[in-house]
Amino acid sequence: MKITEIDFYLCHYPLPAPFMPSWIPGFPQHNNSCLITVVKTDEGIEGYSAMVGFLDESRGLVGMMRPFLVGRDPTRIENIVQVIRSAHYLGYKAFFMEVAMWDILGKKAGLPIYKLLGGGDGRIKAYASSGEIQEPKKRVEYIKEIQKMGFRAAKLRIRSMEFEKDIAVVEAVRNAVGDDFDIMVDANQGWPIHLGLVEWPRWDLKRAMRTAAVLEDLDVRWIEEPLFKHDYDGMAALRASTTIPIAGGEFNTDLYEFRDLIGGGCLDIVQPDVTLAGGILMGKKIAGMAEAANLQFSPHTWTNGLGFAANLQLMGSVHICPYCEFPFEPPGWVPEARDFMLKEPFTVGKDGYITVPDKPGLGVELDMEKILAHGEKL
Ligand SMILES: [Mg+2]
Structure with a gap:
């Protein structure tokens, strides 16, 4: 061919x-x-x-x-x-x-790609990935909405100038959902885009450690990108200081960076994005490294519908992926806009799981x- x-x-x-x-x-x-x-x-x-x-x-x-x-x-x-x-x-x-x-x-x-790559069971628990910094009240409304859709997990952005505001939103959501719901948080410190429009918080190890220490009481499933994507020493020190799993890797690229992240003890959950990190084959190799280090693997998907489809196929091929990121922040970032290039946007089942397409290739039109x-x- x-x-x-x-x-x-x-x-x-x-x-x-x-x-x-x-x-x-x-x-x-x-x-x-x-x-x-x-x-x-x-x-x-x-x-x-x-x-x-x-x-x-x-x-x-x-x-x-x-x-x-x-x-x-x-x-x-x-x-x-x-x-x-x-x-x-x-x-x-x-x-x-x-x-x-x-x-x-x-x-x-x-055959669908996930089967060519070894094939898992084709269903993954999804979490709603929010994208904006929101006041606690608004974020609780969001959580109520996604619970109705079937989600049993959500990721919140904690990137306020004040530490107290970050904690307040997590606290409000935990109080609203009770114990039987996973809350992840993302500090978006890995690849800061700074256009000089507004202030933004630049986390250091101490801020990350302080945040993690308080979030332990709120039973947070993971803290994502608490430090710069190449601050391997910082991530390792943070990880050793807290019981909350540390996640990251969405903007890291190629095998050597992931070798250093995994070998350096930086992460508990490895999150390459196949469209950025090196492709599906590279993603499968990284998953192998993560598995050998007893880590979990949950690819980043926040790009667009085709990027989501590609990462979903990889997720379907491994058995160490606890969650699929489902980007969702209405009214702006909704499946119809995220997946506009696809005949059918991706949706999540009432049980909170997403099914990997079973048609050949990516399984999308x-x-x-x-x-x-x-x-x-x-
Ligand atoms: Mg992220």
Whole structure:
């Protein structure tokens, strides 16, 4: 099989309401912006993937990917990874392209990717992943809403300037849900985006330790990204100081960074995102390292519907994944906008579990009408 052509669509799908991501303080996000790729082959099979793409930075990547990949066999994925890794060294975040190769391989084999990777039971408990810093009252309303949807777990953002505000929101939610509900927290300190719009808190080890010490009483399931993504010593010291599991890795890349995170005793829950960390094959290798270190594994999914689909397939292939992140922050970040490029948005069952698609490849179909209506072909 050979890759004959690669189509790219830079899309800006309008959100139903502005969304204020805690990871870009003060910045209202109005669109789900992404670069969608359709990799075509001489056998007529197509593979899909997408990356987050805001402005024109995607154009250089598009120019490089075509000469790098056209003419190659998409089913030789280890070989493709080496080529994409070269683009990464040259400054292009191209690892998401690997996902399209798995989509092609799965369609060729007639199997979903998670089964090609070993196959777990195909169902994962989901947690609602909020994205904004909210007052306790508003956050409790959110929790009531997601409980009705079936969720039995949620992740809160704790990134206020004052320590007390971080604690207050967790306390309010714990009081509202009782004991039989998992609460995760995310401090978003791993890859701070600072546009100078508003103040944001820069955590150090002492703030992280102080927060963890108080959250122990509130039975928090994990603390995510409490420190910078390369502060391996800090994460290890924090982890040794608390009984709360430490999670991270969503913006770390390639095997060596995860070797250092895992070997350095930084994490309890390893969270690569296949579209950022190196692809599905890399994700499976990282899962193996995590398993050998007796850690858990719960990939980051907050990009878009295709990124979610790719990470979900990987989750379905391992047995150390306790939770699937389900990005959800109405009214702005809702499944219809998050997954606009898919014919069917992902949903969670009434039992709070998500089912890994069982169709070949990623198991998703593109909504080309919406992609063309909101995208520019590059
Ligand atoms: Mg996170």
